[in-house]
Amino acid sequence: MANRPIALVTGASxxxxxxxxxxxxxxxxxxxxxARDLPRLEESAEKLRQKHGVEVEVIKADLATNExxxxxxxxxxxxxxxxxxxxxxxxxxxxKSFIMSDRQIENDLLDVLVRxxxxxxxxxxxxxxxxDSGTIINVSSVASxxxxxxxxxxxxxxxxxxxxxxxxxxxxxxxxxxxxxxFTRTEFHxxxxxxxxxxxxxxxxxxxxxxxxxxxxxSKGKAISIPGSQYKLLTFLMRYLPRSIVRRVGxxxxxxxxxxx
Numbered sequence: 403m404a405n406r407p408i409a410l411v412t413g414a415s416x417x418x419x420x421x422x423x424x425x426x427x428x429x430x431x432x433x434x435x436x437a438r439d440l441p442r443l444e445e446s447a448e449k450l451r452q453k454h455g456v457e458v459e460v461i462k463a464d465l466a467t468n469e470x471x472x473x474x475x476x477x478x479x480x481x482x483x484x485x486x487x488x489x490x491x492x493x494x495x496x497x498k499s500f501i502m503s504d505r506q507i508e509n510d511l512l513d514v515l516v517r518x519x520x521x522x523x524x525x526x527x528x529x530x531x532x533x534d535s536g537t538i539i540n541v542s543s544v545a546s547x548x549x550x551x552x553x554x555x556x557x558x559x560x561x562x563x564x565x566x567x568x569x570x571x572x573x574x575x576x577x578x579x580x581x582x583x584x585f586t587r588t589e590f591h592x593x594x595x596x597x598x599x600x601x602x603x604x605x606x607x608x609x610x611x612x613x614x615x616x617x618x619x620x621s622k623g624k625a626i627s628i629p630g631s632q633y634k635l636l637t638f639l640m641r642y643l644p645r646s647i648v649r650r651v652g653x654x655x656x657x658x659x660x661x662x663x
Contacts, residue, residue, distance in 0.1 A: 406431060406432045406456065406457075407430075407486035408431065408433070408483060408486055408487070409426045409431040409433055409485070409486065409489065410434040410435075410436070410478065410485045410487070410488050410489070410526075411423050411433065411434070411489040412436050412437070412474070412490055412491050412492035413436075413437055413491040413492030413541075414436060414437050414446065414491070415437040415442040415443050415446060416437075418491055418541055418583070418612060418613060419437070419489065419541075420446065420609075421609040421613040422489045423435055423446065423450060424610075426489075427450045427453070427456045428454060430456070431486070431487060432458070433458045433459065434458075434459045434477060435447060435458060435459070436462070436463045436473075437462070437463075437492070438463070438464050443460045447459075447460050461473055461474065466513045467513075471518055471521055474522055474525075475521060475522065475525040478526040478529075479525050479529070481529050484533065485526055485529075486536055486537070488522060488523070488537070488538045489538075489541070490519040490522060490523070490538070490540045490541060490560075491541040492514055493514055493515050494511065494514065495511075496511060496551070496552070508552055511552055511553065515556035515557065515559075515560065516559050516560065519540055520563070523538055523540075523563075523578075527567075527576070531574065534574055534576065535576065536575075536576045538564075538576075538577070539580075539581055539617075540560050540564045540578070540579070540580050541581050541583075542557045542560045542561045542580045542581060542582045543582055543584075544583065544584045544636060545557050546558040546560070546582060547636075547640040548648055548649075548651060549645075549648060557582075560580065561580045564578050564625065564626070565580065565626065568580075568625040577623060579619065579620035579624065580625065580626045580627075581612070581616040581627050581629075582627065582637070583607055583612045583628075583630070583633070584607060584629075584630060584633040584636070585605050585606050586606070586607045586609050586612055587606055587609060605632060607633075615629040
């Protein structure tokens with residue numbers, strides 16, 4: 403259908419990104435899905451077409467590179483088939499301390515978690531403002547409230563930029579929202595080789611539940627969603643506890659996730 407809204411999802415091949423593609427297709431959106439793993443993207447696209455009857459465009463792109471970012475920017479700037487929903491989800495974590503980590507990997511993390519959302523939002527917002535219609539959901543993290551290395555720093559940037567744009571666009575029908583989940587059952591920690599076996603069961607979230615909570619909050623015009631009562635309490639405490647305690651808690655949590663490569 404030519405009149406279906408189109409949603410673009412980065413990091414769409416697994417985890418929260420895959421849950422977003424499923425949910426948005428269920429709501430009747432055509433999709434543009436992007437990640438680095440082309441065979442997996444193609445497999446996901448075919449399943450979505452068969453299950454929901456939507457059109458799915460696949461773009462292989464590495465958002466740590468200028469070439470990959472440019473591919474997605476060009477698609478976002480295509481006004482003949484405009485993007486109504488942008489989900490900035492692509493990301494990864496590092497299991498080493500900043501002092502011991504690889505410099506290029508740290509730079510890639512900054513590119514994917516900070517530079518990519520910045521550039522992609524900058525590409526799509528002019529047409530959204532012109533139409534006075536659109537939704538951007540930036541997948542941030544409760545880590546943006548703690549001191550937990552460059553991942554926390556990057557997510558803090560994303561949360562604050564989302565809040566800023568949400569305020570700037572108040573009074574329009576363009577919505578910018580930061581989704582700040584806690585530990586969610588995806589491939590994220592496994593791919594980052596992080597040790598998660600000691601984490602209590604009650605701290606784990608389901609990615610489908612996280613996505614539905616984010617969409618509901620964004621649709622209501624809220625700036626931030628924090629799925630799960632346990633994480634609402636945690637972020638409340640992190641806002642008001644002395645920063646010395648927040649720093650200690652954050653770095654201790656990061657240390658427990660590390661394991662030898």
